[in-house]
Amino acid sequence: MIEIESARNRRCKSGVKTAGVKGLFGAIGLAVLLACTGCHVLSPKPIPSSPLYLPPPLVADADSQIEVGRPVKWLDVAGWVWGIPSKVLLWDSRIDRHRFTEPTIETTAEYLQANQLAHIKVRMNQYAPLEDFRRLRKNTTVAWPYRYTLGLLSVGGEAILPGRLIGGDHFNPFTQTVHLYSDVPAIALHELGHAKDFARRKYQGTYALAYLVTPLWHETVASRDALSYLYQRHDRAGIVEANRVLYPAYGTYVGNALGPFSLGHSLPTYYGAVIAGHLNGRMLSRRIDEDLRRYDQMFASRPVHQPVLPTVTPVAWTEQTEIPDFEVDLGDESPAPPTDTDASSKSSCLDDVARPPI
Ligand SMILES: [Zn+2]
Numbered sequence: 001m002i003e004i005e006s007a008r009n010r011r012c013k014s015g016v017k018t019a020g021v022k023g024l025f026g027a028i029g030l031a032v033l034l035a036c037t038g039c040h041v042l043s044p045k046p047i048p049s050s051p052l053y054l055p056p057p058l059v060a061d062a063d064s065q066i067e068v069g070r071p072v073k074w075l076d077v078a079g080w081v082w083g084i085p086s087k088v089l090l091w092d093s094r095i096d097r098h099r100f101t102e103p104t105i106e107t108t109a110e111y112l113q114a115n116q117l118a119h120i121k122v123r124m125n126q127y128a129p130l131e132d133f134r135r136l137r138k139n140t141t142v143a144w145p146y147r148y149t150l151g152l153l154s155v156g157g158e159a160i161l162p163g164r165l166i167g168g169d170h171f172n173p174f175t176q177t178v179h180l181y182s183d184v185p186a187i188a189l190h191e192l193g194h195a196k197d198f199a200r201r202k203y204q205g206t207y208a209l210a211y212l213v214t215p216l217w218h219e220t221v222a223s224r225d226a227l228s229y230l231y232q233r234h235d236r237a238g239i240v241e242a243n244r245v246l247y248p249a250y251g252t253y254v255g256n257a258l259g260p261f262s263l264g265h266s267l268p269t270y271y272g273a274v275i276a277g278h279l280n281g282r283m284l285s286r287r288i289d290e291d292l293r294r295y296d297q298m299f300a301s302r303p304v305h306q307p308v309l310p311t312v313t314p315v316a317w318t319e320q321t322e323i324p325d326f327e328v329d330l331g332d333e334s335p336a337p338p339t340d341t342d343a344s345s346k347s348s349c350l351d352d353v354a355r356p357p358i
Contacts, residue, residue, distance in 0.1 A: 039280050042250060044228035044295065047196045047221060049115065054199060057138035058119040058176055065112055068100060069126030075164055076125070079181070083167045089274060090248050094183040096167030098125050107185035107238075108178075111192045111229065120195045121177045122188075129159035135175040146205025147174055173198045173208045186242035189229055190249075193222035219253050231295045239288055243281035251277025 076098040083096025108122055121135065136151050151174030158172070158179070167181040171194035178191045197218065201207040211218050223246045230238040255273030259266035284291070 040284065040291075042220065042223045042227055042246060044231040045224040046228040046232070047193065047225040048200060049196075050200065051202075052116070052199050053141045053202055053204065054119045055138060055140040055176065057140060058121075058135060061119075061121075061135075061138070063121070065118070065120065066105065066108060066122045066124065067126050067128075068105075068124040069164065071099065072164075079165050079167055082165060083181070086167060089252070090245055091278065092182075092184060092245055095187075096181050097183040098164065098167070098181055100124050100180070100183050104180070104183050104185050104188050108180075108188045108192065111189055114229075115192070115196050117192065117195055117199065119176050119199075120192070121175070122180065122192075123177060124180045125164060126179075127162050127164045129155060132158065132172070132175045132177055135177060139174060139176055141176075142174055142205040142208070143203075146208065150174065150205070150208060171195050171198075173204055184241070184245055185238060186226060186230075186245050187249075189226035189242070190222050190246060193225035193229075194218065196225060197221050216253050216257055219250060223250060231292065234292065236288060236292070239292075240285045243285045243288075244278075245281075247281030247284075248274050248277035251275070 079096060079098045083098075087093055087095045105124070108124075111117075112120060112122070132155050136147055136155055139147060139151075142151065154172055154174050163170075163179050163181050169178075169180050169182050169187050169191055171178045171191045173194075176195070176198075178188075178195055180188055180191065198204050198207060207218075223242075226246065227239065227242055230242055251273040252270070254277075255270035258269050258273065262269040
């Protein structure tokens, strides 16, 4: 959630400038106006499952796909406190929670399997920069000039500014790694959506560079895919959660994009866009049954393409992940014991930017 980082930076940079009350009310008014339209800008749309450009060395990696960092109480509490502004911004106490429950872990595993993302690593509250550097070297789908410039910077940034303290869920396309700190299934789906989006791009380094210029495109694609995934499963509660979290998160990007045009009112514009996201998401959830019906009709009217069942190996779980209550406590350096199926299940090709994340 680099967007939230941006909010922090924005506060730091312009903290001395007090945004005019007039501008604030104007932005809030704009937010209410936009929200009243029930804008469906993140309408469900799946990311095509092909083509896929996957790095063979990462596909063949026998390590566990999902790893959970060992709990360090003082650090996790500090991270939770650091994440309070983000919790308030997205109005969800599970943001930057630094521990995970079963729904988020299961959702992640199911999405990885359903989309054959065998090359993707998901680190849940885990700090492993050396391992990420190893993945950077193996990620052959990103051209080396990108890997050893932007890629090195991204891994270095993750090492110096550890997400275990400052949070910030994101996907790093240079290491094909999703970093999660929030215990919210919808956010996990969004970050995995980025991974799937990159996997179908032939020029992934260039696509990562484009994110630095036009993040809204990437964000839209990932969130629409997350919603599509939930609509396909008729996951009503999941859709409500995604509307409640992904729309205000999207608002942070919209607010950042509008900032330069807001004539000195970038801060109220930013928060106005977030408020608009909150209102809009909640409004859409009120008509969720109607949307689900429309979604069903739309797909019922199309020829049915039987999906090819994934040949991907079941997600390599570490023994520790199966701890009751999923109050996970995996060691950072204790990847799950590889199973026989690990390597074989990653037979095809599939593939993830650290901060700039996404
Ligand atoms: Zn994103």
